[in-house]
Amino acid sequence: MNYTLHQLIIFSEIANSKSITRTAEKLHLTQPAVSIQLKNFQDQFSIPLTEVVGRQLYVTDFGNEIAAAAKKILDEVEAINYKTNAFKGKLSGRIKISIASTGKYVMPYFLTEFMNIHSGVDLVMDVTNKTKVIRSLEKNEVDFALISVLPKKLKVNSVELMRNELFLVGGKQITPEQLAEGEHLLTKLPLLYREEGSATRNAMETFIQKNGFQIRKKIQLTSNEAVKQAVIAGLGISIMPLIGIKNELKAKDLQIIPIESLPISSMWQVTWLSSKKLNPVATAFLDHLKIEKNKIAKKYFAWTEAYR
Known part of the structure; x- marks a missing residue:
């Protein structure tokens, strides 16, 4: 076996999206480049990883096993990078946020300074509708959710950012x-x-x-x-x-x-499960919000006052 991390990343995304095109778009590669790397990766196994039926790409049972193993390897590599940064005294880790679709006009402004200060922090931000945001929060798939109406059936904590x-x-x-x-x-x-x-x-x-x-x-x-x-x-x-x-x-x-x-x-609110044990990155982000949120809201959204 002589596969590379690059091939593991590509195959992991193919297994997730079931699409060469979407994989190429997400990884900012050309479709031929993705296809070549998939072929090179497949050549190292005697059992098919994928199959094409009609025009749809499917991942075989064996391919799903390899994808699961690839994810574990990539997670470990990511952990090594975080530990290296932590050893250097840098805040390091990942923050996952799910936001209601109109929240895309808000959340980036409250993230930019924090992300610039902490270069060792990675961000995953999913933009979707409120129902899916609440679902990801309920399943503990994210650290935070940005919503304007708090869910009634979940016990959550929140920090208000600005009016919606x-x-x-x-x-x-x-x-x-x-x-x-x-x-x-x-x-x-x-x-x-x-x-x-x-x-x-x-x-x-x-x-x-x-x-x-x-x-x-x-x-x-x-x-x-x-x-x-x-x-x-x-x-x-x-x-x-x-x-x-x-x-x-x-x-x-x-x-x-x-x-x-x-x-x-209503109010845009950064929300998290009351029972969730926040990691150091999430805790640092909350501390940043509590200190800077009013300044950020005034700097970027003062124009809204003219319409009230």
Whole structure:
């Protein structure tokens, strides 16, 4: 056997994604380079690691065994790197965070300084909808979750970062006369929703039900960015988080439709299981947040005050 760490990394990702294309994208390689390394790795075994049925790549039972062994080896290599940094007196390890999709406009600003100070720390950040964020938190798959509404069924601790406010938003096609109609536009124009499981969608539906609005037409899209582009194109209007539309408001591609009962307001919170024993990296990150969060929020998000 003469396989390399590079081949183990590539095969481990292939086993995870079941795709040469996605592996190439994630590892920033070309597809031919991934295919060559897979072939070179396979040549060292007399039993197939993968098979292609139709156009779909599958990992064999033997391949899954090798992938599990490869993961253990890669974890040990990673541990060696962390221990080396720790011996040098550097904070070292990995921090895993799952964030609700609109949290991508927030979390990076609260991470940057910490990551720059601690070069020995690696970051894994998963961006998904609220339902999946809560699931990863519940299964203890992450150190922290960034959410705006705390789960009722889990015992968690949290640190508040900043306000999350949702406004009714339309494209530049909305006339001054329509703007003056305010909430009545909700019953006249198509309303764009996020997918099931989205915290933004849950907030929208609660707001609409509470106020008794009769929606004329609903359109569902699966990301905040897709909703934003659809509103810009004039497909409809939507209730959206202010933090995600700064540039579009500035460019006048979007405009806020004034409604007395809006914005819907909550707090972005970094959350973790109460029973979780935080590692040194996670503890250091929490300490950093508690000290720096107000300064960071003021530096990067003071512009939101103009819309309140």
